[in-house]
Amino acid sequence: MADHIDARALREAELPDWRLLVQALHARFDTPSYAEGLTLLAAIGVVADELDHHPDLDLRYGHLNVKLSSHDVGGVTDRDLRLARRISELAREAGATPRPELTQTLELGLDTADWARIRPFWKAVLGGADNARLPDEVRDLGGSLPTLWFQEAEEHDAPRQRWHPDIHVPADVAEARIAAALDAGGTLVSAEHAPSFTVLADADGNKVCVCTSEGRSE
Structure with a gap:
């Protein structure tokens, strides 16, 4: 098994439906209908079980987003290439249209002079996890939140x-989330509007709001 497939290796694999974005393969397939998208999703699930390698699938009205990576190595491997090829075959059989130009993902970069000091706070407040290969990241293994990484910067006052x-x-x-963030080096900025939202800050002064549906009119 080859570890960490890069953009050149992906081109050589001749998988035109797929793009390499942030250590993962991404594809989007426009589907003729929602029901046919669901059928395609189910077919991918069967193949994924056969190969014992499972993608992230996000079915929307009119399209299906697919993300592939090997979590044990924190990147793309031959396993992902094999499954990507099979998924493209299934999509063609289902009459789905590949739209690789519409693939995208979002990361958040936070400038800091000492990422090791503030990283525990962000891991706690976001309920995140480690990336063994990239220790200056906080990831959401469930895929609901974008990855947060830390950009080296000069020492600075609390940012505006x-x-x-x-x-x-x-x-x-x-x-519990607020308590974990405070235990990890954060400070309470304001609880005036709790439980609707509580304002916290990391040791650099970067703020975040922990929000709930309580006390909101909408």
């Missing part, structure tokens, strides 16, 4: 942020 993340969690989870 032009934006900040809002992490929405169930109301019965918020108290």
Whole structure:
């Protein structure tokens, strides 16, 4: 098994439906209908079980997004190439149209002079996980949140942020999430609007709101 397939290896594999984005293969297939998209999803599930390698599947009205990576090595391997080829075959058989130009993913980069100091806070407040290959990242293994990574920067005063993340969690989870973030080096900025949202900050002063549906009118 070849580890860590790069963009050149992907081109050589001749998989035109797929693009390499952030250590994973991504594809999008436009489907004739929602029901036919669901049929394609089920067919992919059968093949995934046969190969014992399981993609992330996101079915929307009119299209199916597919993400492939080998979590044990934190990147793309030959296993992903084999499954990608089979998925493309299934998509053609289902009459789905590949739209690789529409694939995209989002990461958040946070400037810091000391990522090791603030990383535990962000791991706690986002409920994230480690990446053994890239220790300066916080990942959501469930795939709901974008990856957060830390960009080396010069020491600076507390930033005047032009934006900040809002992490929405169930109301019965918020108290524990806030406590974990504070234990990991964070500070409480404001609980004035809790439980609707509570403002925290990491040791660099970067703010985040832990939000729930409680106390909101919408």
